[in-house]
Amino acid sequence: xxxxxxxxxxxxxxxxxxxxxxxxxxxxxxxxxxxxxxxxxxxxxxxxxxxxxxxxxxxxxxxxxxxxxxxxxxxxxxxxxxxxxxxxxxxxxxxxxxxxxxxxxxxxxxxxxxxxxxxxxxxxxxxxxxxxxxxxxxxxxxxxxxxxxxxxxxxxxxxxxxxxxxxxxxxxxxxxxxxxxxxxxxxxxxxxxxxxxxxxxxxxxxxxxxxxxxxxxxxxxxxxxxxxxxxxxxxxxxxxxxxxxxxxxxxxxxxxxxxxxxxxxxxxxxxxxxxxxxxxxxxxxxxxxxxxxxxxxxxxxxxxxxxxxxxxxxxxxxxxxxxxxxxxxxxxxxxxxxxxxxxxxxxxxxxxxxxxxxxxxxxxxxxxxxxxxxxxxxxxxxxxxxxxxxxxxxxxxxxxxxxxxxxxxxxxxxxxxxxxxxxxxxxxxxxxxxxxxxxxxxxxxxxxxxxxx
Amino acid sequence: xxxxxxxxxxxxxxxxxxxxxxxxxxxxxxxxxxxxxxxxxxxxxxxxxxxxxxxxxxxxxxxxxxxxxxxxxxxxxxxxxxxxxxxxxxxxxxxxxxxxxxxxxxxxxxxxxxxxxxxxx
Numbered sequence: 001x002x003x004x005x006x007x008x009x010x011x012x013x014x015x016x017x018x019x020x021x022x023x024x025x026x027x028x029x030x031x032x033x034x035x036x037x038x039x040x041x042x043x044x045x046x047x048x049x050x051x052x053x054x055x056x057x058x059x060x061x062x063x064x065x066x067x068x069x070x071x072x073x074x075x076x077x078x079x080x081x082x083x084x085x086x087x088x089x090x091x092x093x094x095x096x097x098x099x100x101x102x103x104x105x106x107x108x109x110x111x112x113x114x115x116x117x118x119x120x121x122x123x124x125x126x127x128x129x130x131x132x133x134x135x136x137x138x139x140x141x142x143x144x145x146x147x148x149x150x151x152x153x154x155x156x157x158x159x160x161x162x163x164x165x166x167x168x169x170x171x172x173x174x175x176x177x178x179x180x181x182x183x184x185x186x187x188x189x190x191x192x193x194x195x196x197x198x199x200x201x202x203x204x205x206x207x208x209x210x211x212x213x214x215x216x217x218x219x220x221x222x223x224x225x226x227x228x229x230x231x232x233x234x235x236x237x238x239x240x241x242x243x244x245x246x247x248x249x250x251x252x253x254x255x256x257x258x259x260x261x262x263x264x265x266x267x268x269x270x271x272x273x274x275x276x277x278x279x280x281x282x283x284x285x286x287x288x289x290x291x292x293x294x295x296x297x298x299x300x301x302x303x304x305x306x307x308x309x310x311x312x313x314x315x316x317x318x319x320x321x322x323x324x325x326x327x328x329x330x331x332x333x334x335x336x337x338x339x340x341x342x343x344x345x346x347x348x349x350x351x352x353x354x355x356x357x358x359x360x361x362x363x364x365x366x367x368x369x370x371x372x373x374x375x376x377x378x379x380x381x382x383x384x385x386x387x388x389x390x391x392x393x394x395x396x397x398x399x400x401x402x403x404x405x406x407x408x409x410x411x412x413x414x415x416x417x418x419x420x421x422x423x424x425x426x427x428x429x430x431x432x433x434x435x436x437x438x439x440x441x442x443x444x445x446x447x448x449x450x451x452x453x
Numbered sequence: 454x455x456x457x458x459x460x461x462x463x464x465x466x467x468x469x470x471x472x473x474x475x476x477x478x479x480x481x482x483x484x485x486x487x488x489x490x491x492x493x494x495x496x497x498x499x500x501x502x503x504x505x506x507x508x509x510x511x512x513x514x515x516x517x518x519x520x521x522x523x524x525x526x527x528x529x530x531x532x533x534x535x536x537x538x539x540x541x542x543x544x545x546x547x548x549x550x551x552x553x554x555x556x557x558x559x560x561x562x563x564x565x566x567x568x569x570x571x572x573x574x
Contacts, residue, residue, distance in 0.1 A: 043470075043471075043533065043534070136471050226464065262518075263479065266477070267464065267466035269477075270468075270475070270479070270520060271466050271477065272469070273475065273522065274513075274522070274524045275511075275513055275524075276513050277513075289515060289517060291517055305517070323535065362531075364537040364538070373538070373549075374505065374545070374546075375504060376503055377502055377503050378549075391539070394537070430535055431534060432532065434471075
């Protein structure tokens with residue numbers, strides 16, 4: 001198919017559910033975008049959204065959908081920018097209806113809003129629980145004890161492409177592989193063939209650069225004295241300038257904070273990949289080992305050399321399951337001898353748990369300020385700290401035991417060692433995520449179009 | 454030869470998938486890439502992380518971007534969603550790898566000292 005568009009600019013407006021609003025609005029206003037993509041689903045986000053939808057069938061999509069659309073839509077309409085987003089989470093249809101209502105209320109019609117459905121494969125997974133192996137354990141799905149609450153397949157770009165071909169101005173999906181949200185506009189606008197693996201691989205490499213939003217434009221990078229980031233409080237979010245042959249330059253709006261250089265691009269490229277020659281996505285198996293990154297101007301990096309091989313026959317599914325409760329409690333000891341008092345407090349709590357017969361699957365005790373993140377691997381501290389925060393975390397099958405751990409820590413004030421702050425506690429249900437693979441044929445994607453006159 | 458923290462010659466970012474962490478380790482300058490390949494081995498990383506990592510450690514080389522990628526299986530406390538850790542994603546593991554010692558040539562050491570970097574005792 002011949003290329004239809006000379007150039008394409010795709011902006012990254014969000015990279016997690018609670019991401020900032022105004023950088024996306026700034027991109028929409030000043031970025032001269034063809035597409036604005038909001039990626040908002042982490043592994044667990046969609047499982048949590050499913051539990052919401054079970055309580056109220058009109059919810060289960062991103063809570064900031066309305067705020068994001070109201071801020072960006074007028075600019076998108078003015079510049080002809082189309083929106084692709086996974087803000088549909090566990091309920092893309094309700095999200096599309098909400099978007100249609102917003103478009104109508106703001107008088108921005110005519111517009112078409114597509115919901116991409118079909119990633120929900122809970123019924124299939126329940127039916128095949130005895131035969132689907134869990135990738136993490138090798139045991140069948142039915143070996144898990146808790147209540148299965150969600151199963152969502154990582155769909156690829158193809159269904160989004162279809163929605164764009166049907167003229168959608170906004171495409172709202174549920175679980176779609178993050179990069180596919182960016183790859184779909186490339187495939188649609190440039191008419192890329194579904195089996196041009198090297199081209200799709202290059203597209204995917206570029207998508208991978210921006211799918212974590214500001215993580216490639218200055219976010220999670222600064223280390224004073226080593227890696228400086230100007231104006232970190234006003235980070236500009238990134239965009240891709242794509243050409244039909246896959247050549248690509250990464251950039252951000254001039255005058256915004258942050259930095260785009262080879263170093264941060266390399267960090268982002270390696271983020272969450274394992275074997276760089278075999279990065280599996282629903283659209284293509286990506287090879288990063290020939291990628292070249294060149295700084296061609298201030299905050300501009302050229303990306304080339306991405307390659308690919310045929311896409312996998314199976315799709316990955318994230319399964320959400322309720323697996324008990326976690327109780328947590330923290331308090332701080334200060335002054336001379338603080339660490340010894342904290343250690344005594346740990347002994348007291350362990351003794352109280354034993355006396356109370358509290359059943360925990362796992363108990364963890366952290367000394368925050370000494371080694372809470374890396375344990376014995378931490379560098380030694382030369383002096384006793386002035387203060388130490390003692391943290392208990394325990395996982396239990398039932399709520400009662402998790403709550404009892406928190407309760408025992410609360411009673412430390414008055415009944416434990418002296419001179420601490422009052423404890424803070426929290427109790428939460430465990431929504432664990434496992435992965436399985438299912439055949440593509442088990443998924444029946446479909447598109448529902450909402451039309452606003 | 455002089456010994457420095459790895460932080461003086463490389464930067465890093467960690468990612469997570471289930472119970473597996475990966476750490477991209479990137480040389481600040483191309484001349485440091487061979488130093489990393491030679492000295493920051495799978496065995497040394499496994500020893501440095503100790504009890505944090507319960508599964509296999511794999512290293513992938515990426516000379517095209519002067520980087521190596523470490524994949525640490527069973528290293529996130531049973532998985533991001535079940536872990537009791539304050540850092541269930543292992544995002545701070547990048548900081549831990551940068552505390553490894555690394556030896557550089559006299560010439561490289563001289564350049565680091567001129568940048569104001571301090572060698573290990």
